[in-house]
Amino acid sequence: MSERGPWRTAKLREIAAIYSGGTPSRDTPAFWGGNIPWLTPGEFSGVERSVTTQTQEFLTSAGLRSSGAALMPPGSLLVTTRATLGACTIAGVPMATNQGFKNLIFNTQVANPQFYLHVIRGLKRELERRASGTTFQEISGREFGDIDVPVPPLVEQQRIVDIIKTADEQLSADLQILHKEKLLQDAVFNDQLTVHLQQYEQAPLRDISREGGGQYGSSTAAVTFDSRLPRYVRITDINDQGCLLSDPSSAASIPWEQAQRHLLSEGDLLLARTGFTTGKSYLYHPDDGVCAYAGYLVRFRIDASILLPTYAFIWCNSKFFKKWVAQNIREVGQRNISAREYNEHQIPIPPMEDQLRLVRAWNAARSKSRLREQGIWRSKMVKLALTDGLLRGDAHNEGST
Template sequence: MSGELTGMVRLDHYLDGPIRNGFSPVESADWTGVQMLGLGCLTTDGFEPRQLKNAPHGIRSDHAALLRDGDLLLSRANTRALVGLVGRYRDIGSPCIYPDLMMRLIPNDRCVPDFLEHLLTSAPVRRRIMASAQGTSESMVKISADSVKQLKVPLFSVADQQRAVEVLDAFDARVEAEIGALRKELSLWDGVINGQLSWHAQKFGTSSLRDVSHGGGAYGSNAAAVASDLRMPRYVRITDIDDQGKLSTDASAAVSIPWESARQYLLSEGDLLIARTGFTTGKTYLYQPEDGVCAFAGYLVRFRINPERMLPEYAFLWTRGQAFATWVARNVREVGQRNISAREYNQHQVAVPPLDVQEELVRAWRAARASHSLRQLEIERLRVLRQAVSVDLLSGKVRVGDVA
């Protein structure tokens, strides 16, 4: 940078006006022309418009919670690992309000908006935010506007802020390019797998999910999670499963369940979990021993696939296919919270080709997954490097001009 940092300031040095919470009215069953964000729109990758609801009638054009393109949002309540997530709102094509569990931060003329987002997502500041959160359970803690305003952050000139943003945005562009290439690979593979699964159903017929499993679907534990403890089983929740059906490797987001509550919900090799509620109803995960000792939570349904009828990996592939996604969309109940019961999942029809035919598709999937994993490793390498550069830049340890 142009010089050494001149010190630390409170975050509100960079902010204009008060930090305000949003508004959380009762969701409308009908389209009203105005939408509202769900808490899940703030992710570890920033803002994603993936959890939208219909706002009720009566939201005026001057409502205090209406968003503008570029507004910076911060979640004020979540698990300790996820509280304080930050994202820049991007116009979704219709008026939108933000909920009470988010705060809106408005930068002043001493702050470049993109710099503020980079600053709040940097590892040191994230740790301070998580440490300031309070609550009686690790599964729901909150941060106050005062604790956010009082965060100690480095003081930068506007010129140095802009140069830091350019460096970090260049890293983000490299990551996005790799993610785009991975998505293209996954899309091509999805086409192959859906074609094969459709042909299998037509040629070999189907059976219910219950018939290819031992005992049908079973609900998970309703016990409260505790802080992650390697002496206890990991507690697998819907939020621990990523979009590719893998268990999150983010240790900071993991929680545990005491042994006395876990025993009847422990997972075994080949167990298939299906989300039964929420916006990701139908998301699936196939347990692997390398994921460690795990038990599953109540919003998931477990199927113990019978390997004499179906390979567990084939069952997982089926639930990643279009036929299953279409069935979920048709059967999910939208009244109240989205839901599909274990009884309904039991009745879902899956293709049942001979085991050798199943094995052929599973082998192809394993090869494709290996290729995808290499691409994912490169993405993670770039993200780690980007985070290290972010820490060094935003702490003043290195100058922008020293970063290649």
């Protein structure tokens, strides 16, 4: 161990035993379906879990022996080190992992696993620097074990864990309130759309589109995001609320020449046509900047003299549209719904005053939700700054001066 800053530092291998995971043969049924939880990096997609007690797959004792993986005890820290780097969770029950993990059993005389969960989550750049590989990035056991980490006194580790836990609990409470508000809003708008379905005639999407139906996007490969070029809107750039992701690190661009035929105009409605997010929708607004759309999306230029584009977007987020997608999606090969099939989807066409009434109510509800989302985002930024400062020992420095 060495001294650096307010606390001593150590290499991970000096304060924890490091184990790799493994995968038994899929061709041997006797290895699968037992009672040993078996974790894979895919289960972390879009999810951050401090403690894991359930997994999607289970091994038998024979499968565990065949895999070469160790059974990790509760309190072990499980860290993804292959393809996905630095996602981590604490084992809440005895479990094994596949080879996409490096797993740590800490010396609890000097290390609190909950503290090092936060430390490793903050080491993404260091993990990326140490990773290698052509097909996907991976960190070797030696490289992983050589990472330097702070080692504050145990009482200080626990104090930091408690502070971060309090911040997490407040964020969780705010997210629950937001979720309940959105559920209530969805119920209200679905009830109103039910009335519209009962009272008004319907028309297919192709008949309310100014281009006579859906148009596929560009097949051009994305280039690194450049503010001088159009933003390239792909399925993965659209969140569950139908907004573009604000994280600039996830954005991409498309060259002007290839973008021309696929540039978006105000009121353009995009629908995802393939994959597990088939049916996801996005309504373009000029505030999102100059954008063109990619080939796995279908564009509808809604004729606002027939149907307000925002009304069409509300409909495409309703239970009725989602049910239609579930009934019409093709599961052979890649899940998909074609532009031709979207063209035939029926939408109620209320009188314009009824459309306006619903759109105004929806805009007001969305503005309220966005204010809460902005507050949650600010809280997350404060929590990240707080966590970063605590893990650097800023509070320790202040207390010692």
